[in-house]
Amino acid sequence: MTSLQNYVGGRWLAGSGDPKTLHEPATEAVLGDVRPGGIDFVAMLEHARKVGGPALRALTFPQRAERLKALAAKLHDHRDELIEIAAKNGGNTRGDAKFDLDGASGTLAYYAGLGAAMPAGFHLPDGEGIQLTRSPRFHGQHVWTSRPGVAVHINAFNFPAWGMGEKMACALLAGVPVIEKAGTASALLAHRLAQIVVESGLLPEGSFQFVAGSVSGALDLLGPMDAVAFTGSAATGALIRGNKNLIARNVRVNIEADSINPAVLGPDVESGSDTFEQFLANLTIDMTQKAGQKCTAVRRILVPTARLAEVQEELIERLRAVKLGNPLDNDVRMGPVASAEQLRDVRQGMERLQAVASTLLGGTAAVQAKGYFVAPTLLLAKDAEAPVLHELEVFGPCATLVPYDGSAARAVGLCNRGGGGLVASVYSDDREFVESTVLGIAPWHGRIWLGSEKTMNQATSPGAVLPATIHGGPGRAGGGEELGGLRGLAPYMQRTAIQGDRAVVGRTFGNESAG
């Protein structure tokens, strides 16, 4: 049995303390364990700050980008091996595993592309130069520089590859060494990824360290130049944000947490139309991909009351067609949830929703004797106003139909009851409905995906996070922001206004040529 190791200070070291056993979610077979202790965080942070950071920041942006590009290729080389681990360790179907792994290499490659076009230097101008007073001599320029700190990334179990990849890509391109903590349930895949990264020799020593167990001991040691990025539950997010040391030293904290993502069917969308087809197809993907364990998955489906019967029937038919089973079987389309703990949480959550919603499909009953399987579950709200519908994220293949009157105002009100979300999707070809809905829900959502006739076969699904657009959301969703092209580097850099003689400021720090 494997006990996963940590990569600390340039060496692979065993953990210590009470082991947490990792199971194969499809069979409950034991795969290995993770031990929380055994890490000297003072030394680990020192290694990042004194060895990794300086080496990384000795590279220009385009040089860092080259490393990311090679790393993306390296991950791709190991794709088949990793897909197998993802199936065994994460309960991922082949499609689920690719979504995660290609997300990781795609995001690394995307940032490699961005970095290749960045200045061959160590700072990045932010915006244009500004004349500061009546005199054209006194000139201002904002610049971004790399913070000489460490990025501690606390990843979620659901996207062991993509989650780590997207956080790493941004921090490393920004010039900040990373400590990647694996989500426990999928730590086996994360561990193999870390091995590949380390063995590649592509990243300067000290710029990448890996923790399979716990990093909570590191949080008390961080300072003003460091950053913490966390993806996971709102409750744990609040604990991190409330950490006394992080508060006292103004350590940057970026959190992605719960999100009760809504999908809205516009009143104009006709049966059989391309827009309607996308609505049904995307819902089916979102509910079953990764067994619904996506922070961007739809949880609330807003449907005009008059269309409820039709949507219900169509969705049930599609969800019934999704074959559930061991992800190692090629014809299986949905695997189990990741762990016994997740299974328990999902069932408890469903029960709470069932108190205010009727069960149209699926439910909490066991699907088979072994494994952490949950049937695709479609609920129908008895009362659209019931708080639990809008406040509880059930992290599994479960969504609730919420009838509404077809007005943009009502859709906006219900969507925003989520208290802040990562993504809302709106399906409509009525420009007015779209504009009213979007402007009404935008302040409460980090991303809005619009389905219309023209997006048929042209768009990724709303659940997919693309590196060119931001990922994050206000309120319950954590208040964080990641990705979004160069915006994704901001958490790891400092913005500084430089003021002075135009000849000095413009040419040395801005975009003006030394003509």
Add this chain to the structure above:
Amino acid sequence: MTSLQNYVGGRWLAGSGDPKTLHEPATEAVLGDVRPGGIDFVAMLEHARKVGGPALRALTFPQRAERLKALAAKLHDHRDELIEIAAKNGGNTRGDAKFDLDGASGTLAYYAGLGAAMPAGFHLPDGEGIQLTRSPRFHGQHVWTSRPGVAVHINAFNFPAWGMGEKMACALLAGVPVIEKAGTASALLAHRLAQIVVESGLLPEGSFQFVAGSVSGALDLLGPMDAVAFTGSAATGALIRGNKNLIARNVRVNIEADSINPAVLGPDVESGSDTFEQFLANLTIDMTQKAGQKCTAVRRILVPTARLAEVQEELIERLRAVKLGNPLDNDVRMGPVASAEQLRDVRQGMERLQAVASTLLGGTAAVQAKGYFVAPTLLLAKDAEAPVLHELEVFGPCATLVPYDGSAARAVGLCNRGGGGLVASVYSDDREFVESTVLGIAPWHGRIWLGSEKTMNQATSPGAVLPATIHGGPGRAGGGEELGGLRGLAPYMQRTAIQGDRAVVGRTFGNESAG
């Protein structure tokens, strides 16, 4: 005797509870009082959210900008009256008062100018549109929309007009109603400003409310769309950031706190040069303007060891020439600090510095029998490494000379010991020294001011905060960011990525014309 009132829910209401007496700092005469209680915060927030916010957001950006422009003019109309109050209530000389008041009207006018050029609508595109996949149909656009919340602004006593003006300008242009809390010591001026704002009728009812006493009861009632901006001590900043409700609900918090701002004299700067003249003149201004009560004032003066004697002599001569006294006297150039509490804090801080520095000028001795006067005080570090030099902000007319070896590396090391600052100034005409120093200190500072021959008579002093460039700093300085043109609206708006058909996204939410 005046007991200051609060403007809440459309009415002026008396405070209640234990009064805090306001004194004239030059004479210790009693001017009035502030009472902390008597405000129904639930109703106050409701008024902002239900009445003020919707009315403000019914105006387009340029319409909001018009109100700001008129407000700037209105403040200017009352300038003479306000200067007199600032002298009496704040101990401000005429110059100090103008710096504060013109800062307020100037910043309002600046944002009015920005707003006039913004889209005549309700959202603001962020960056260019992005092709998201291989298909040019699937298009992304980031937009900023107004958060339907409240901005609670906790202002510092040292800039009652400018502090309130700059925070208001950004929030109101962003479409968010404000609750302005006055810094207690200068609440009389803030109160008069609030009266002028209210009487002007320029702002929609509910978009401006005013608290003379305490807003701490409001913090427990804020939600995900609200924002808190605080300017003041690092200790109070940490208390606000640690507020359980603000953490649990991911309320945005923007803090400007302590800053041990450094000024660096480059080794190349010759006696009598324009660069040297600016160095001396700016230090004299910074140390004595507002009796040193500026968050951007220089606290550490880094001087090459070989130049120490000369700088010492020149500075002492200039500081001696600054006439101290009652700011109502026209020839007085420096008034008292704002309150008995400030006087005590400044003296205690000076004593702590004096333990590691020798006193070249001034000190803690009483200047005259009545009033909160402090003599301009110049210290010389005995040990450049002493922690207190780099960690303690003495909020008065006091700075410490810190000798260094003239190398950029040493200057960078000492500057960054401040643990995060608002502004650093660097005086040099040596391009290499400037570049090395700037890139070394940028991650630790929100703003860097460069003095060189060409800036003579062309630049504002480093202590002046300009609306076009950001104000804020990492670490000890609070980790916040204000102003900086449109960047200053970000704390009050939500950034959302919109994805969909290019024809819909680009034309409705982006910059593409509906051609």
